[in-house]
Amino acid sequence: MSRVLLSRLPDDRVRVVDGGAEQVVAITDLPAYVRERETDPSGPPRWVWDDTARWYAPLLAAGVRVSRCHDLRLCHHLLRRAPAVDGGLLAGEQSDLWDRLRPAVPTEPALFSADDTAEHLRADLEDARQLAAIAASAEPTRLGLLVAAESAGALAAAEMTYAGVPWRVDVHERLLADLLGPRPPRGGRPRVLEELMDEIRRLLDSPGLNPDSQPELLIALRRAGVEVKDTRRSTLRAVDHPAIEPLVRYRRLAHLFQTNGWAWIDQWVSDGRFRPSYQPAGSTTGRWSSNGGGALSFPVQVRSAAVADEGWVLVVADVAQLEPRVLAGMSSDQALARAARGADLYQGMVDDGAVATRQDAKLGLLGAMYGATSGESGRMVAGLTRRYPEAFGLVEDAARAGERGQVVRTLLGRGCPALGGSWDESPEAPPVDLEGQDRHRRAYGRFTRNFVVQGTGAEWALCWIADLRNRLWRLVDAGPLDARPHLVFFLHDEVVVHAPAELADAVATEVTAAASTAGELLFRDLAIDFPLTISVVQSYADAGKPGTTGAADPDSSGPEHPSDLS
Structure with missing residues (x-):
């Protein structure tokens, strides 16, 4: 597969x-050039650029869809931390700028950033270093799959931002009015919140109490004879006082007003679409985050506004018990893989005779992954370790490595932050006393x-x-991205596809086939089931309700090589 490398030059060039040829193209001519290469009879190339969010947004706005890319920024940071990679191979001209390069946040489609220090990075130099580092590593195939998947994720993120989640502003505003009253003037509280505050x-x-101020609220509660350490909802609900019910209701509605109220609509919804800005690999584990709009935590209260077009x-699909299934696959634990066959892994453990109840299975498996050592969960872990030694041994080995201050890696080779780095996202320096250091290392082991x-x-x-x-x-032979079935939402183990109603069954089949393919790519030597719950709905709020779930065809051929993914 050919690689076409794009680098920004001064004066909008x-x-x-492209292969052995080099040329300079005006920005205004770039969409036409990309469109022509994408339709080349020999197949589309892999576009190599510094940051997908910066390059792909204007291409999508011009109606150009890209099949494959290599995101140099994402892959640079990934390879820098990968234990199997010799970091010295990534050093060279401009490498310090690549170290500091941050993701672009697409607002209006624009190709160039205002940051001159990272404006004119040479894609060819960095691409050569990354390819050499992968080739020289002990795991070139796994790392090749990882950078391909990471880059493809960046394309999907840009496409989801471009297409947006279909959003009914009238439904959202009616919901707000029903719960909060009429829209207040800027800076004011809605009528219902004012009444509850009074x-x-x-x-x-x-x-004079301001219920939005936790210090003021704690003082007022204690003055009224209510001794609480915090104002969490669970803490407040355990208190018997007439002020608790309106206070809990106030805090719930205030949160809705502040996070998904009228100001949220004004900022994040346009032309009938909610357009968040996704950040692939926004967390240390490689999970996505969102730069705004709360895209990764749709509140239940506003999901009814996510409504498909006429x-x-x-098509909403989520995988059951993703991480326990992944643990079975990456550890090659045959017994746990056998329990994972079917829709309910925990029930499979019961049927396998490992535990008495489904709750015991869940407590034990989640306890092993999150480091439970006491209570019912800790007792379950001890028993299940003997039944599933490979799976439970893998996470235990990772914990012990962390306690020794060693980094660990995922199945495909992503490395974790080092002890004392950003792993805990804490602004405080690591403790220096021996007892504090011990606690810090145990916490790192849990991480x-x-x-x-x-x-993984x-x-x-x-x-x-x-x-x-x-x-x-x-699925469709012609038409732009948003006229075909397309992804509009992704959250760790769930996807939402916006699709013409007549293609719903076909989309469900492809969603299931893609899940099977992902399992085959990662766990080639061990068959792991990844069953999906699929709902076909008009409103996202109805996903998972009775009557919306259907089965998809589980058969899938799948790509044969990592490069076929992206």
């Missing part, structure tokens, strides 16, 4: 290296224990959406 002040005998549907599984789960999910985006594109 782009340096293009009631809370009266019941706590605190006329004549279209939302590495979960990192290997959660990170993220790799499975990347392979899933990488294959799925291409399968969806091939």
Whole structure:
């Protein structure tokens, strides 16, 4: 497969290296050039560029869809941390700029960043270094699959931002009005919140109380004889006082107003679409994050506003018990893999005779992945370790490595942050006393224990959406991205596809086939089931309800090589 390298030049120009040929193209001519190469009879190339979000947004706005890419920024940071890679091979001209390069946040389609220090990075130099580092590693095939999936995920993220989640502003505003009252003036509270605030002040005998201020609220509660350490909902509900019910309701509605109220609609919804900005590999495990709009945590209260267009549907699919299944596959634990065959892994463990109840299975398996050592979960872990030694031994080895200060890696080779680095996202320096250091190392061991599984789960999910985006594109022979079935949402183990109603069954089949393909790519030597719950709905709020779930065809041929993914 040919690689076409794009580098930004001054004066709105782009340096293009295509095979052995080099040319300079004006920005305005780039979409036509990319469209022509994408339709080349020999097949589309792999586009190599510094940051997918920066390059792909204007191409999508011009109606150009890209099949494959290599995201140099994402892959640079991935390879820098990969234990199997010699970091010295990534050093060279401009490498310090690649170290500092941050993701672009697409707003209006624009190719160039205002950051001059990273404006004119040479793609050819960095691409050569990355290819050499992968080739020289002990795991070139796994790392090749990982960078392909990571880059394909970046394409999917840009496409989802471009297409947007179909969103009914009238439904959302009606919901807000029903719960909060009319839209308040800028800076004011809605009527219902004002009424609840007055009631809370009266019941706590605190006329000037601001219930949004935790210090003020704690003082008012204690003055009223309510001794609590915090104002969490679970803490408050355990208290018997007439102010608690309106206070809990106030906090719930205030959260809705602040996070998904009218200001959220104004900022994030346009032309009937919610357009968040996804950040692939936004967390240390490789999971995505969101730069705004709360895309990765749709509140239940507003899901009814995510409504498919007329004549279209939302196909919602989520995989059951992803991380336990991934643990079975990456550890090659035959017994746990056998339990994972079917829709319910935990029930499979019961049927296998490993535990008495499904709850015992769940407690034990989640306890092993998250480091439970006491209570019922800890007792379950001890028993199940003897039944599933490979799976439970893998996470235990990762925890012990972390406690020794060693880094661990996912199945495909993503490395975790080092002890004392950003692994805990804590601004404080590591403790220096011996007891504090011991606690810090145990905490790091719990992190590495979960990192290997959660990170590999993220790799499975990347392979899933990488294959799925291409399968969806091939369902229709012609038309732009948003006129075909297309991804509009992705959350760790769930995808949402916006599709013409007549193609719903075909989409469900492809979603299931892509999940099977992802399992085959990661766990070639061990068959692991990844059963999906699939709902075909008009509103996202209805996903998973009775009458919306259907089975998809599990047969899949799947790509034969990692490069076929992206």
